[in-house]
Amino acid sequence: MVLAAHRCGLRPAVGYELNPWLVRLARLYAWRAGCASSVCYHREDLWKVSLRDCYNVSVFLAPSVLPLLEDKLQAELPEGARVVSGRFPLPTWQPVAVVGEGLDRVWAYDIHSGGPTVQASLAPSSVLVPRVPEPQAG
Ligand SMILES: C[S@@+](CC[C@H](N)C(=O)[O-])C[C@H]1O[C@@H](n2cnc3c(N)ncnc32)[C@H](O)[C@@H]1O
Known part of the structure; x- marks a missing residue:
């Protein structure tokens, strides 16, 4: 979703997820898409954001x-x-x-x-x- 948001032109494109493995996976997908420096994923509790x-x-x-x-x-x-x-x-x-x-x-x-x-x-x-x-x- 974060990558798609970035591709739609939304800035900044930021994702929040508690599961560290999913955060790593998302970062891997972003890196593979050449967007590692353009999107950002936080392992953070959405309720505190x-x-x-x-x-x-x-x-x-x-x-x-x-x-x-x-x-x-x-x-x-x-x-x-x-x-x-x-x-x-x-x-x-x-x-x-x-x-x-x-x-x-x-x-x-x-x-x-x-x-x-x-x-x-x-x-x-x-x-x-x-x-x-x-x-x-x-
Ligand atoms: C339906 S899964 C979606 C998994 C993945 N983020 C995705 O988009 O494919 C729901 C996810 O919400 C995450 N989650 C639940 N409560 C959360 C919270 N308070 N802050 C951040 N992430 C949360 C869980 O770790 C779980 O992976």
């Missing part, structure tokens, strides 16, 4: 932690951020898009001040476009 500056968040986590994750994302992410959850949907949020089939299915959500809502302009099978922050006025 602030997501306040993130406009694109992709998660692939067990369903049991997704209710807690909804709270963290809603509390920390800026308005306009996009969240993509792989394989398992967030339990109470309404996706703006659902892409892929079976194990490769992903659900996309947009952060609004009133909470994630359905966005009429995106069809359920739309291509997902990364979010960029709105330019600041002034």
